[in-house]
Amino acid sequence: MQGVGFRPFVWRLARELEITGHVLNDGAGVRIEAFGPVEALEKFLVRLTAEPPPLARVDRIDIADTDPAPVPVPDSFQILGSGEGAVATGVVPDAATCPACLADIGNPSDRRHGYAFTNCTHCGPRLSILRHIPYDRASTSMSGFPMCPSCRVEYEDPDDRRFHAQPVACPDCGPRLWFEDADGREAQGDPLAVAVQRLRAGGILAVKGLGGFQIAVDAGNETAVRTLRHRKRRPDKPLALMARDLDQILGYCSVSEREADMLASAAAPILLLQKAGPALAESIAPGQDRLGVMLANTPLHHLLLAELERPIVMTSGNLSDNPQETENAAARQHLAGLVDGFLMHDRDIVNRLDDSVLRLDRSGVSMLRRARGYAPASVRLAPDFDQAPRVLAMGGELKSTFCLINGRDAVLSQHIGDLENAQTFADYKKTLRLYLDLYRFRPDVIAVDGHPQYLSTVYGEQLAAEFGIDLLRVQHHHAHLAACLAGQGWPLTGEGSAYGIILDGLGWGEDGKIWGGEILKGGFAGFQRLGHFQPVPLPGGAVAVREPWRNLAAHLRTAFGPDYRERLAGLPLAAALEEKNMAMLDRMMERSLNSPLSSSAGRLFDAVAAALGISFGRQSFEGQAAMALESLARPFLKEERGYAVDFKSSPLCLSFVALWQQLIADLHAGAADGRIAARFHLGLIGGLADGLSRSGGRPGDAVVFSGGVFQNAIVKDGLTGRLKDMGFRVLNQENFPANDGGLALGQGVIAAARYVAGGD
């Protein structure tokens, strides 16, 4: 990797051990020539892997004798400039402020005391400021800030923490911070003090963060948080928090040791934590039993939070579904009506990076959104990917990412977002071109989803024509399965296959129908669909995704036939349905009018949520109903038993007649919503475990889970536990999202396998 301080680390180690020679970056990685006594060389090797600098990762060390030894043997150890083609070693993710830099900004006698853009080789901006390669200052948005003599001395001294830290800066030469009011007027005085004072007074501020503008408001001020929601037109979706330190978080959430480590890692993600203790403003995460919290992760955030008593809401700075703003002028224009002021600076954000979101479940880490701090770190694929073609995989439509398969390295882009938004789509295309440039990547083949109307599919077709290369279409849920296997070092070729339980929203099926709740078996080269959920109409197509009541009607009608509403007589639910145009909805389903059949798992959750009156008419963000259902169920899991799921065979179909019968009986009996929610979750877990056995799964077989529904911790933990008890080998994918954010990786490895097999 470039810019992680690995060469100076080698240099210091060599000097300490009195080893001579040199170190340089070449196309394949770091190359060291070392001369010295055998014992010293052995120590050198051990310590190279044992104590690399924080941002470096040693994947592998190859050792070769220099034969014959050069004459004369070098008498010192040197750092040589990077060789041409230092490309594969790529770009590192942005990293949270390190303890040493934090100490610098807190030290009144340090020249960077209180300086918001302090960084070193162990921390600071990377991808977010990179315009092109090679990674040096001129290629970044620091190019407009010539180093002062003091910074240059640090930059050129291998013994200094800032040796070759490209974004190195100080108050004399680096970016400047200021505060401006919504009307653009710059405020007098210390910008941080002004910002703190405004936040304390309930003001809503735009803060130019690392990867984009953020919006900050006092998390303890309910009125201010409501105002923010109102202005941002974001009625329900949970808002993230930022805290000064762990202690501050502990006041509101329970945090395990491992969670504390994750919060404090260089990636500094938003972590979803169980609420505990006194509540902050109620409307931060309505209906949720968790809060999304991150630690201050740039000097600017540290300085801002140092003076505040409570965590602040730190949400993305954007309007509607637009991507978060990155440019000062655009932010002023678009956010002026939303915020009361701007904490601004003059270092450009080149690559938009949202905050990453993770959760620690009993069954392991769940990556929910992968961006700042994680992208573009590559994942190492199995050794036989050496023979893989270069694949550009285009990803999906929502939560878009793309992926470059470059030999054994799979580079997955940061989360870009939902492509139907024109600005997000433009950003997707821009970012994709940047990555092709950064990695000097010329694909041999392009992989797209099977859905003909995904914008990523259409753009992939265009690019394949532009490059004159093949296009491979990959089934959506096969890609979900393959993404999990890729992260486990699954080989490119070979006969091995794993079971995949895919619980998803909607994906294009090979039969032209819409799939979503699937039991698959396969590897990279191919797959079989062994079982699926009962297909149910989606009355109104995409509208049904926003309106859970439609799915309730569709599920009940599928289970009980056209007279399904009779079973609800006397329930509040019956009255709620009467308010809707049921005659029309029934007619649509009867006539298959814009009511495609789908085996979606996500819509089943929506239907059950609607049965409990949760987001009945409409959900304002994806997953809202399912998340609320999960929160309701959690307290009752231990004491409840699941509903029965029934099966129709050949091919295996999980059907929900019994489940709905029991659920409706519970509604008539007046059972608590939380108990019904728990019985549903447990029933589904039992049904899937049973379904896997009926599909031929046996102890020892490998199983992966994927699809957006696996963001549900109850399902993920419950199924993991159940299948492990049955003897299955459950492979948990921790590095990529189970939702469509990981899709591109799966598309990439499948296309590589099919290309190598020559099947297309």
Added chain:
Amino acid sequence: MTHGGGGRAMAELIEGLFHRHLKNPILDQGHDAAVFDVPPGRLVMSTDAHVISPLFFPGGDIGSLSVHGTLNDIAMAGGRPLSLTAGFILEEGFPLADLERIVISMARAAREAGVPVVSGDTKVVEKGKGDGVFITTAGVGVLPDGVSISPSAARPGQAVLVSGSIGDHGVAILSKRENLEFETEILSDSAALHGLVAEMIAAVPGIAVLRDPTRGGLATALNEIAHASGVGVVLEEDDIPVAPDVDAACELLGLDPLYVANEGKLICICEAADSDLLLKVMRAHPLGARAARIGAVVDDADHMVVMRTGFGGSRVVDWLSGEQLPRIC
């Protein structure tokens, strides 16, 4: 009716029916071909085949639609239509009364448009080999001097206008076909637009593009124009006229009015400076009463149509092949 050689009496019956209702001096010449004078200038010609279910729908039927369709194709090139021909393919057993209804409607549409049907033909096919009736019409018209309207003539900076609310026809057809009941009956907008176009051209001869957004709706038509002209289009959602009942029906059915068919609306792309005058002229005509400026042509290497939605959002309005499929995962 029966098909084949034995149906001589029937053929005469049909012939009589056409002549009775479509009567005009050229048709009455009794030739197999129409002979008529042509005015000076360039000729415009177009043909359109009409297949629709149901044949009768609120606001029209296949007869009036087959007249309007071809007249509009001529009008969208800037032409003033002169005459029409019609070819009928009838399925054996199709009720004569229905046929007469269709011919009467066709005659009325032609009369109102001031364009005679000057020649025609009928064939009867075996039962099961047709769908009641198919009608193909062709038309010829003349292009005024100085008019150069083309789908590839859109340029950045120009304004995009629409002559009225969108989606009426498609929703009317669907509700009739699927027997959907809405609070108020939604009528097709089927109409002949050449009268409106003549007034628009008289006011602004330099109109760049005219297009009737029929199948695939406004979205498809604009994507075709963007592609043909090598430009992008930015629409303002709030400015696109959609009748409230059509909007409500689309919401319930999960349809996007941008993709729903129209049969009596046009898109006009013109210099921004001409747009106010054109809107005034359009709004003064009964078929353009709800005309609106809905967006602008922009520079865009990817030739995309983008719609600005309320509150600062923007949506890609892409070119769909086939029906819209849910893309949400």
